[in-house]
Amino acid sequence: MSDVVVARSLDEAREALAHQPDATVLAGGTDLMVEINRGLRRPRHVVGVAQVPELRRWHIADNRVVVGAGVTYTEMMTTALADAAPALAQAARTVGSPPIRNAGTLGGNLGTASPAGDTLPVLAALNAEIVVTGPDGERRMGLDDFVVGVKQTSLRPGELIVAAELDRPTGRQEFLKIGPRNAMVISMAGLALVADHDARTVRCALGAVAAGIPRAREAEAWVAEQIDWASGAGVDDGVADEFGQRVAAASSPIDDHRSTAAYRRHAVAVLATRALKRAFSSGEAGDA
Amino acid sequence: MPDPYSLRVNGVDCEVADSDLAESLLFVLRERLGLTGTKNACTEGECSSCAVLIDGVLTCSCLVLAATAAGQEITTVEGLGDGRDELSVVQEAFVHEGAVQCGFCTPGLIVAVHDLLEANPEPSDGDVREALSGNLCRCTGYGRILAAVHSAAATKRSQP
Numbered sequence: 463m464s465d466v467v468v469a470r471s472l473d474e475a476r477e478a479l480a481h482q483p484d485a486t487v488l489a490g491g492t493d494l495m496v497e498i499n500r501g502l503r504r505p506r507h508v509v510g511v512a513q514v515p516e517l518r519r520w521h522i523a524d525n526r527v528v529v530g531a532g533v534t535y536t537e538m539m540t541t542a543l544a545d546a547a548p549a550l551a552q553a554a555r556t557v558g559s560p561p562i563r564n565a566g567t568l569g570g571n572l573g574t575a576s577p578a579g580d581t582l583p584v585l586a587a588l589n590a591e592i593v594v595t596g597p598d599g600e601r602r603m604g605l606d607d608f609v610v611g612v613k614q615t616s617l618r619p620g621e622l623i624v625a626a627e628l629d630r631p632t633g634r635q636e637f638l639k640i641g642p643r644n645a646m647v648i649s650m651a652g653l654a655l656v657a658d659h660d661a662r663t664v665r666c667a668l669g670a671v672a673a674g675i676p677r678a679r680e681a682e683a684w685v686a687e688q689i690d691w692a693s694g695a696g697v698d699d700g701v702a703d704e705f706g707q708r709v710a711a712a713s714s715p716i717d718d719h720r721s722t723a724a725y726r727r728h729a730v731a732v733l734a735t736r737a738l739k740r741a742f743s744s745g746e747a748g749d750a
Numbered sequence: 751m752p753d754p755y756s757l758r759v760n761g762v763d764c765e766v767a768d769s770d771l772a773e774s775l776l777f778v779l780r781e782r783l784g785l786t787g788t789k790n791a792c793t794e795g796e797c798s799s800c801a802v803l804i805d806g807v808l809t810c811s812c813l814v815l816a817a818t819a820a821g822q823e824i825t826t827v828e829g830l831g832d833g834r835d836e837l838s839v840v841q842e843a844f845v846h847e848g849a850v851q852c853g854f855c856t857p858g859l860i861v862a863v864h865d866l867l868e869a870n871p872e873p874s875d876g877d878v879r880e881a882l883s884g885n886l887c888r889c890t891g892y893g894r895i896l897a898a899v900h901s902a903a904a905t906k907r908s909q910p
Contacts, residue, residue: 463771465752466817491813492795498772499793499812508771510818559884560862561808562795645883646796 466508472516472595475509475622480597482507483620489532490565492558493574517569517624522546527588527628531569538581539563547628549587549635549654553580556639559646569623575609578670578720582609583654584637586667586675588628596621605675612673633657636737639669640729650721651729653709655737662691664741666734671713671726681708681734689742697742702735709734755820759783760829766816775814776800779826787827787857791886798885801858802826808865810884827857830864839909840864843902844895851889859885863899871907873899 467485469475479485486505488494489512497503511517517532520543527546529538535554537543544551550568557563557580571579572592585592585605592608594601597620610616617623636655641647652669664685666678685708688701697705715726754767757778764783776793779785779802789799793812800811803825811826830838837845840863850856859882866873866881873881878899887895 466771466815468818468820488815488818491815495774495813495815496794498815499774504772508815508818510815512818558795559798560865560881561798561801561810561884562813564807565809565813645880 463504463508464506466510468510469514472514472624475511475514475517476595478509479620479622482509483597485509487511487573487622489567489570489573490534492562492566493570493576511569511622512565512567517567520546522630525630527630528625529568529628530625531572531623532567535563535566536560538568546630547584547588547635549584549637549656550581550628552635552637553584553639553652553654556580556637556641556647556649562646568626572608572623572626573615573617575611575613575615577612577673577675578649578652579675580637580639580649580652580669582675583652583667583669584635585626585628586677587635587654587656587665588631589665591627592623593625593627594621595624600624602627609674629656629658631656631658631660633659634741636740638733638737640733648720651713651715651726651733653730653733653737655734655741657741659691662686662689664689664738666709666737668709668713668730670720671715671730673714676712676714678709678712678734681705681712684708685738695742697738702738705738706731706733706735752817755817757783757816757819757824758822759785759824760826761823769816771815771817773816774812775802775816775819775824776811778816779811779824785826785828789854789857791854796884796886797855797858798862799855799858801861801885803861803865808862825861827860830860838864839905840867840898840902843898843905847894847898847901849891849894849898851887851891855885855887855889859887859895863902866899867903867906872903 467478485507488510517530520529535557538554539551571581591602639649639652649670656665685705710727710731713730715723779788791797791799795810795813802811
């Protein structure tokens, strides 16, 4: 490693990346430092962005929630952002442990682009637009155009993730995941479900069960027709179960060291059924 | 060799010279500055035996690129006692409750418990389990650790 720049402002980060477009951006370090410690990666140039104040903020604009790339998991859970984007808070709550959540950021989850990145299904279900800045100015894209493969993004040299802009629908949001314990767990399967009562739609996205972060669009369209939007009645068990099966059909899981394809497909169906029942129950929001 | 940089650790400015910029804060604390209280185990954020406070925020020092911590206030387990040879209330409680077996996880736990009690003076069992969910003890001593946290919390609350 020949140089480390600690950017103290967005302009400093942009300048450093313009000067060294092949520099590796370091945010909370929870992914990159693991690889550096193991000797798997040896970046020549590093630009640290954890102390860029512009990236650490979030706000609401035009009924969209704009979350800076440097917002940490702890901040997603413990600030008013948790009310503005409840599923993001639920997902953040399932990441690692307190010190990991103090360090890890939304932008880092995006940059790593793992299928098991827990905020990614939430971003997909909330129609996120990813905002990046770089030598060619600002670009915006949906998650599908940002995450282009397993740990692959469409970021160009010199570009930096600035923020994600999320919908703020009127309706319940759920994030659920499966793993071997209740902390320090990388998802074997994850799911975000968002109900939008104004648009009368349900949106559902999946983590850790495909190369990307698929939306279960067929299941979404089907279930929107089954829901009695006017009465606010809950969904019956038959609808919830069939929704689960239809969502599972949108997954394309593999066998790996963390789980099997068959278990993941089963888990996705269970999570989808559970999330739908929670989102359309008459009671108050339950914990994920 | 890159230019030396300075880290502020436990209130003291420490120059880090002849280092490789790829070194983690954990490595620099132990191998460059001789502060071996912070333990090196998994080096991937799974065990929290390397936990420190950076600007008051609980952090795994193995996941911090040391050079990026210049200018921040770093507090290690050595900096938590009330004086040079005094144990903190949390450390005393760990001793009294027998919450130390092999001792390898203990410094990280002590730092994490300080952080917990700073924010939450009267934690429930669930709060403690959540706060320490990233601290792995392979001697399976969690029962006594839980007792030590409650004991430390009670002692702190009884102090003026």
